[in-house]
Amino acid sequence: MVLKGVNGRWSSVRRFSLLPEIPSCSFVASKYEGPNYDSVKSCRMTSVTPTTPPFYKKPLLIHEGHMQWLWDHTGRRYLDMFGGIVTVSVGHSHPKVTEAARNQLSKLSHTTSIYMHPKYHEYAEKLMTKMPGNLKVLYMTNSGSESNELAFQMAKLYTGSQDIISLKNSYHGGTYTTSSATGMSTWRYPLASAPGHIQVTNPDVYKGPWGGPQCRDSPISQHGRTCECIGNKCIAAEKYLEDLKDTIQFSLPNNGKFAAFVAESIQGVGGAVQYPRTYLRGAYDIIKSKDALFIADEVQTGFARTGEHFWGFQGHDIIPDIVTMAKGIGNGFPMGAVVTTPEIADCLNQALHFNTFGGNPVACAVGSAVLDIIDEERLQENCKEVGTYLLHRLSTLLLEYPTMVGDIRGKGLMIGVELVSDPDKKTPLEAAHVATMFEDIKDMGLLIGKGGIHGNVLRIKPPMCVTKEDADFTVEVIKKALESCRDRNLISKENVYFGAV
Known part of the structure; x- marks a missing residue:
């Protein structure tokens, strides 16, 4: 040319x-x-x-x-x-995933959870070995949106409060409720949002008001900003946490009571945005002081993707109350899951809960193979x-x-x-x-x-x-x-x- x-x-x-x-x-x-x-x-x-x-x-x-x-x-x-x-x-x-799906499909493709089947049990046992603390109860779904919908429902039932706090620039799904928790206008239709959803300032150390080269947990430093951090004390994290406190104090009813705070460990659709390394831990402490729940959206950061840990939240030194997952859980097979504590799970006994395809035998066979491959390879x-x-x-x-x-x-x-x-x-x-x-x-x-x-x-x-x-x-x-x-x-x-x- x-x-x-x-x-x-x-x-x-x-x-x-x-x-x-x-x-x-x-x-x-x-x-x-x-x-x-x-x-x-x-x-x-x-x-x-x-x-x-x-x-x-x-x-x-x-x-x-x-x-x-x-x-x-x-x-x-x-x-x-x-x-x-x-x-x-x-x-x-992947040959092992393909073989697992083929074998299960030739034996039993669907029963729904009204019956027990061995693959659900096998998968639950394997997945629970990856979960820290008292995260012992599994609900199978079909997608990340379904998982977050169920997590929000659990949080509201368990706490008796109705409000969900999320971050601006976040993405949590495409259903009516999860899109209301999503903090990106490009993913929002011009419809009234579901009530009880509040977004707070995104702790983005690159484009946000506060942040510097040493704030986030990445192998490479941020370029072009001066860091205000003093030793191990992250000034940016503290300022973003003050903003969270202000939102709770001034925008929520009943002395700042709310159901849950939901966050991705690293924002996915928002552009791989990382927070100050101490932000989620500080947010967790604030949330627990209000008797609210912390929901970790691991739809993109889960299943070993971040490298140092199996779950993204483990890099922030917290154990959430509810963990939602999908995407990598099935290597492309449509499945998702919610894992929580027995105490929180018990709140669903107030009515009947059912998911026709959640825990499908083929899905569980695929999910089990994925966990094996992550370890073996x-x-x-x-x-x-x-x-x-x-x-x-x-x-x-x-x-x-x-x-x-x-x-x-x-x-x-x-x-x-x-x-x-x-x-x-x-x-x-x-x-x-x-x-x-x-x-x-x-x-x-x-x-x-x-x-x-x-x-x-x-x-x-x-x-x-x-x-x-x-x-x-x-x-x-x-x-x-x-x-x-x-x-x-x-x-x-x-x-x-x-x-x-």
Whole structure:
């Protein structure tokens, strides 16, 4: 591609010269023999959830997956660094998960929980070994939204209070109640919210009023802010906690009584946002002083993804009253769960509670296999090792592209790259530039996600089996996309035009 400037200078932009080489894969995908691409696209855009258009200008038609790899209908292979929105935990079509599902499906596919079946018992025993403290009672659901709905119901019944506090920039589900707890306008319809939902200031140490380089629990320090912390005392956390106290005192009835506080350990849809490292512990103490419950939303941070711990909340030195989970629990199989204490669980005995598909035998067989694989293949350790390596490699982008990359953050394999147009003001990179970068990244064989209220955060949350070689490829592809975006920016500012080779 050749470019001619108004001043007569000629230059070339090699957008896709010397492309990063995708890591090798010995698996051979089958030939696509499904319906025509155009007919699938037409149906998808008009009849199948048309309110949620697929990614990319030319949407991908994915037909097969194996571990960290996906293949489209043309046979092209992609490295999946988004895991079906943080859902594929141990790998696409992992042989052990597939075998577990096949075996159970051939014996018994459904009974509902009106009968006992051995897989539910087997799964419950395995999952309970991963839970700390008195978290001993399991309720199976089908999704994260269902799990959070049930958790809110439990909290209200147990405490006798009705209000739920959540954080701004949070995402807790798409049902009426969980969307009311969600603190992002992009995920809210213009409908009256369910009563009793209050959002408090998000303790975001990058974009929020307080925070510094040492505040959050990440292998890499935040870039470009001065920290006010004194020794082990986090001043930012204390200021955000004062805001929480003010909300409780002034916005809640009955001397600040409420049912529960719900938080993700690291915000997912919000863009991998991490809080000051002592914030959730401080919030927990405030919440317990009001006889309210702490609900840990582990839908994205659970099942070893953060690396150091099996659950994200364990990195904050707390034991919640209720834990909700989904996504990685089934490696893509639709299932979720709520775990709580026997005392809190007893509140559901005030009426009948039932979930037709919760605890389905096939789901439990899949969930059991996922837990085995995480242990057998040491995926928690892999999350820590590869995730830390990837974070350090990504951190170089802060120096190489200081006017475009505002922040790199995360822990384990839950990572965010915040793109900006003005690093001092933290102005989000324009949506058109992000969209083009996103397309470029896909065209180079890498699939990632987007998040944040402005959609300017690259979300990297892959299957937990990825390697350092995959991490290297990811960084090189993002670098190429940044280079291309920067060049396009310079071109538009110099008022040059594209010419053909």
